Amino acid sequence: MSIAVPAKFVTDFASVPWIFQSxxxxxxxxxxxxxxxDYLYQTHRIIMGPAGRLVIPVxxxxxDLIFSKGMGxxxxxxxxxxxxxxxxRVFGYWAWRKRK
Known part of the structure; x- marks a missing residue:
């Protein structure tokens, strides 16, 4: 599967607390x-197909599994x-709920 993220999407990359960033x-x-x-956490969906007509809820x-696979x-x-x-899995709940 290929997931496209809009060019102007704003991300903080991996949200790692500063104490662990070393x-x-x-x-x-x-x-x-x-x-x-980050894109999936903000939108809760994947947009695919010509002109983005296919919207798949995530x-x-x-x-999180897509993140894991992408890292691999x-x-x-x-x-x-x-x-x-x-x-x-442990700490993402609040970020997920914030965007819902």
């Missing part, structure tokens, strides 16, 4: 996956994928 910075191999994850769990596809280490996936 170990997991906001940008890395997982940067593109983080942008897609659950928080699906958004980018060559992010398995350990970082696990840490970041657990972090979004």
């Amino acid at each position: 170990v997991i910075p906001s940008w890395g191999r997982y940067g593109k996956a983080a942008v897609i994850h 659950s928080r769990k699906e958004a 596809d980018s060559g992010t280490s398995v350990l970082k994928i696990k840490i970041m996936y657990v972090a979004v």
